Amino acid sequence: MNMLPLTPTGQTPLRVMTIAGSDSGGGAGIQADLRTFAMLGLHGCVAVTAVTVQNSLGVKAFHEIPLDVVAGQISAVTSDIGIQAAKTGMLASAEIIATVTETWRAEGLAGTVPLVVDPVCASMHGDPLLHPSALNSIRSQLFPLATLVTPNLDEVRLLVDIDVVDAQSQRDAARALHALGPQWVLVKGGHLRSSTMSPDLLYDGTDFYEFDGPRVDTGHDHGAGDTLAAATACALAHGYSVPDAVAFAKSWVTECIRAAYPLGRGHGPVSALFRLTQ
């Protein structure tokens, strides 16, 4: 696969921020994002929103980070280190979403720094990672700030009440999501279980772009959505167009899924570590 350009040793790489939750099992969330940032040669910065208590069998509990600490992390990083792109993952509550969006605007990042919004609602085991009362904040506050939103099919159902079962309903979902205000929508088809391909649909309000990667059959795909959004943010930091960034990220996550490994007694993570053996 084509890789992103690397920065010469000793020079400051591009910076990308993840605003997301910690996964104690190391498979998803901030830990997955930082692995992808590092393996693609970017400097990763972090605003932790919540700390989950989890292993390969599921999420046992989570603790939300105080609002001033969430805002403080974003301000401290962006006012000094500077970022060229960011992504959001688990945001846990309406209050945290309001804090993130207010800080994003207050720091002058809205409309200048590309923002990938992965609207994380639940873990792959179905454990909730977002209070149901916060869905409206995702729609009305977060989406309008997004360069790109990357919901999976469960999140599409929760956000716009559309069951994506085929190409037609995937287009309907993309239109409904775009009406909420993001510049671009990627409706991921990875969970369209009937299909042998993983058809993702990208939409900017005018044109549809299809990305038809192979569906890799694995029981170990924890962190796949996070990794796709993280790699997209890296490519956007490099100045890629959204369709080119999504195409790159899709090939990256496909390799990470091929490299997934078993961990614990449950679901193992996708792995960006394959890059070290190349």
Ligand code: PXL
């Ligand atoms: O993969 C979604 C996700 C994001 N962030 C955190 C998670 C998970 C899934 O479990 O734990 C912290």
